[in-house]
Amino acid sequence: MKTGLIAIVCLGLLTGILAVPQATGQSGEVVMISYAGALQEPHRLYLVEPFERLHPGVKVRLVPDEAGEYVARVQAAAAAGRPSPVDLAPNGEPPHLRLIALGLLERTNRALVPNLKNVHQAFVEKTQGYGVPASYQLIGIAFNSKKVSKAPVGWKDLWDPAYRGKVGLTSTASNLGLGFLVATAKLNGGSETNLEPAWQAIKQLQPFVIAPNPTALAQLFEREEVVIGPLWSNDAAILASKGLPIKFVKPESGAMVIVSILSAIKGSQNMQLAHELLNNVLSVEYQAKAAAKPYFFGPTNVKVPVPLEAADYIPTTIAEVRRLQTVNWPVIVPNRAAIVERWNREFSH
Template sequence: MKTRLPLKSPALMGLAALLAAAAGANASEVRVAWYGGNWGDAFKTCIADPYTKKTGVTVVPEIGTSNTTLAKLRQQQGKPVIDVAFLDGGISELAQADGLLAPLTQAAIPNIANLEPAAVYKAGGKDIFAVSAGFYSLGIAYNKKEITQAPASWDALWDPAYAGAVVVPSPANSAGVPFIAFLANIWKVPLTGLSPVYKKLHDLDVASYFDSSGAASNAFQSGEAVIGAHFNVGAWGLADKGLPIGFAVPKEGVWATDARLHLVKNSPQGGNGAQFINQALTPESSQCLADSLYLGPAVKGAKPSAAVAGKMPWGVGGSIADLNLLDWTEINKLRASITSDWNREVANK
């Protein structure tokens, strides 16, 4: 005969208390995948801290690049752990195509109404799958001691004077594939015939092809690089440390994308996640990110302080309209072939 515990036995009451405590702990946190380094520091200061202050909900960060986070989301698809994910443009569309994201609604996230039209991303023109936390660009970073005049053109990377001291992103970095597409665009090369772009990149005498923005910054910091394609966020971050680094917006323009916020499909704390995203879309958080990370504000009316206005991704006096925002649907179709061709025609010197 099985022994039945009384309805109010210490064992059952203890189990109930543990389950309630576990549920309470889960309900009082939200897990957010974001980038490392100064990016993560800024997300904490500008979004997580004010969010926690308002709601009492703890933000638990999951540090990683966009590619790392996408891999996690794919692995966790059956039982997600992450509630909110920061992903770069392009990787964002891959996550949406894989069915990893929940739609964002203005009912759950009222501050969507505050966003610039270019900062709202819809699947098939219908459901919103991502919103922007701010824009950044890939321009030319350079050592001002070695290069006294800001480079005016992307052709400067091929100047023999800088041979062996140039950095550009590899396809392992989320900027690598779009950088190739951007070069094809400014050189009037069709995406269906990229051989001229690969040849020119093959002939470029580089210090390294960087896999992360941190690696690019390290190359400038060590003196290994004196010029290269780098993000405005990374370049100005080095300047803030006292290094003689400048950032140029060449005459052909800059490739740009944004740090996007996503709600993970079937996440454990979707409600908390929606509230976190709503906080990120406030003018206060947007301005904070502009001042600390040099992200171009995605929220209407949010303006960087005068001290950093010239460090926005579009340069002095520009706006979102001046950025080259790529067609990710087209580029993602070619992502695998571009990576393969890069490895064969560029990296394999």
């Protein structure tokens, strides 16, 4: 798995939009789940607004949902035999696998997504035929450079007594929290099949501050309620773009890379339009803008090079790429409910 990801990003380092089948004469509303806050801007500015200009009768409504609350609505509609209330949704690898198992995703019609041929096959394989690999993000260490005197170099620095009570974490209900749990396990001799070293190490990290989701954790950094902790590369970049003294470090053992997959939801009444959006999110034009400052979403289209200004947030050298870490999600996902339950029992109080 790690070798495949190395090949993917290397291709991006070494290197307009293809002709898109347009769904003309349509009208109505397309509902797309998106990110919260500033990270929604690439979807709105570079994906939705150009799309709406091409389709004057169509409105795309972006709905922020980091907790996956839309899934229950989609399940209820399917059980009642009604159309899905959601047309598209981005998911990290763990929830993507769960949604496949639940039968809630529509298989991608590759004939309607010609830009898929520009995405490295190893990324495409992660979709299992559902949706498209829209971007990748890193889990690394964010810190307040005015509050942290010595920049961290690895995960072990979070356990420095100087930061006790000022470390921020998210629950394992988030991909950020789950990824950090696996990273901690590996740091302490464990693995996806042996998380016990992580549980014991995180107990030693107490007291720490728990945020319900990554956006809330970023807000804690903004208010200086925490000074160091694992964070998405994108969230750290947005904080820095606001002029805040937030730096991002890719741990020496390797930052963790997670692919975001945009998928059409089964039962959508707008499948043609949904596929057009899937194709557009892979375009050179969209991905180049999403990879630029201040968002730094990792481009999955091999024709889009990583901009030099993204060096603090995305690997720009082959040596960095080789240090990237991945998670064996098919092993973790079936145990996620038990992992979240244990987290809540031991730490959420």
